[in-house]
Amino acid sequence: MAQYNSPRGTYDILPDDQAYWRHILATAHRISDKYGYGQIDTPIFEDALLFLKGISEGTDIHDKEMYVFKDRGDDLLALRPEFTAGVVRAYIEHGMHTRPQPVKLYSLGPIFRYDRPQAGRYRQFWQFNVESVGSNDPASDFEIMSLAWDFYETLGLKGLSFQVNSIGDRNCRPNYVKALQAYYRAHTAEICDDCRQRIDVNPLRVLDCKVERCQPIIAAAPKTVDYLCESCARHFSALRRYLEIAGRPYTINHRLVRGLDYYTHTVFEVWATSLGGSQAAVCGGGRYDGLIEALGGKPTPSVGFAAGLDRVWLAMKEEGIAPPALPTAQVLVAYAGDAAKDEAVRLLLQLRAAGARSVMAFDNRSFKAQMRQAEREGVQYALILGEQELAGGTVGVKPMGGGEQSSVARDGVLAFLKDKGIGV
Numbered sequence: 001m002a003q004y005n006s007p008r009g010t011y012d013i014l015p016d017d018q019a020y021w022r023h024i025l026a027t028a029h030r031i032s033d034k035y036g037y038g039q040i041d042t043p044i045f046e047d048a049l050l051f052l053k054g055i056s057e058g059t060d061i062h063d064k065e066m067y068v069f070k071d072r073g074d075d076l077l078a079l080r081p082e083f084t085a086g087v088v089r090a091y092i093e094h095g096m097h098t099r100p101q102p103v104k105l106y107s108l109g110p111i112f113r114y115d116r117p118q119a120g121r122y123r124q125f126w127q128f129n130v131e132s133v134g135s136n137d138p139a140s141d142f143e144i145m146s147l148a149w150d151f152y153e154t155l156g157l158k159g160l161s162f163q164v165n166s167i168g169d170r171n172c173r174p175n176y177v178k179a180l181q182a183y184y185r186a187h188t189a190e191i192c193d194d195c196r197q198r199i200d201v202n203p204l205r206v207l208d209c210k211v212e213r214c215q216p217i218i219a220a221a222p223k224t225v226d227y228l229c230e231s232c233a234r235h236f237s238a239l240r241r242y243l244e245i246a247g248r249p250y251t252i253n254h255r256l257v258r259g260l261d262y263y264t265h266t267v268f269e270v271w272a273t274s275l276g277g278s279q280a281a282v283c284g285g286g287r288y289d290g291l292i293e294a295l296g297g298k299p300t301p302s303v304g305f306a307a308g309l310d311r312v313w314l315a316m317k318e319e320g321i322a323p324p325a326l327p328t329a330q331v332l333v334a335y336a337g338d339a340a341k342d343e344a345v346r347l348l349l350q351l352r353a354a355g356a357r358s359v360m361a362f363d364n365r366s367f368k369a370q371m372r373q374a375e376r377e378g379v380q381y382a383l384i385l386g387e388q389e390l391a392g393g394t395v396g397v398k399p400m401g402g403g404e405q406s407s408v409a410r411d412g413v414l415a416f417l418k419d420k421g422i423g424v
């Protein structure tokens with residue numbers, strides 16, 4: 001008989017790893033709440049054109065990685081390859097421009113890309129996405145970056161720092177793109193095939209190339225910061241000043257770009273030494289003042305970031321960062337005989353209604369086997385029901401941490417446990 005496995009590039013989150021995930025997700029919620037961001041959940045699939053419009057040609061996501069399909073109604077849909085386009089669609093569709101600006105939103109959930117699976121890169125992966133929509137203040141860029149920093153710092157990742165750059169805006173970036181294209185066209189014989197294509201289709205992406213022979217060309221390429229207009233230069237200067245006020249280490253990375261037309265001004269990454277012992281990006285973001293207009297809304301300044309949670313999980317494991325333990329059962333109800341089992345079911349219902357984390361053994365196991373289960377479960381007390389307890393209207397109470405078994409009146413069990421800090 002065929003054995004089925006999880007699809008390539010996906011994985012199961014087993015019970016032993018759920019403590020990490022709950023801790024990571026709870027931290028994302030807590031930090032977002034602290035900064036005044038509200039949660040938004042968008043569909044896992046959307047109109048494919050939403051992403052095709054929102055993600056420029058010449059990027060791997062647009063050209064190679066989207067899961068696109070037609071449904072029975074012949075609608076062209078796509079599993080979301082990123083959150084931002086769906087959040088912007090919701091902002092426009094639900095008239096969020098009428099709310100006090102900026103509208104501050106965050107999302108948590110799975111993302112889908114047909115990528116080559118490798119450590120920390122999957123075809124289904126979890127993302128923490130944060131957006132601030134409606135302000136062009138560089139302080140909102142700083143707030144987004146600070147939220148990302150707090151998230152990683154709270155989780156215990158080491159060696160945090162920012163990589164930052166400014167890619168200008170519609171006024172000054174065209175001059176930079178012309179200079180970049182002219183420079184690269186003088187080096188076409190030295191660059192890879194992808195860069196030859198990108199220089200016409202999506203020029204900024206050449207700065208992000210990882211091919212070895214392109215590295216000297218990138219190193220000597222024109223820098224975006226040398227082409228900033230006065231307004232963009234002021235924006236970038238203010239952001240750096242806020243980072244210095246906060247004492248956040250940063251490096252101006254002239255290679256750092258977001259090769260999408262709607263990105264403007266700030267682009268950034270958070271790096272951490274937690275991954276593999278060397279610096280590596282754990283999240284990236286930037287300002288995308290042109291996206292809402294591109295998707296049919298009014299021109300609206302916006303800034304955000306996306307953080308892959310799978311990489312956070314790996315980094316925590318590599319650093320030996322233990323998450324808080326998950327809650328375990330506090331009480332096991334043991335029984336001997338059918339009448340006692342019926343009473344065990346009644347008692348279990350009462351215990352759970354009172355908030356006590358409670359379990360019982362199944363399959364009419366021996367009393368000895370039930371006590372072994374109590375030890376494995378790590379409960380604080382075993383509550384024992386047998387013929388003697390039923391006849392006397394009592395319940396046996398065995399402290400599993402050591403101590404003598406005692407009897408408690410059946411109607412006093414909840415009060416006894418409450419006095420021990422179990423239940424409500």
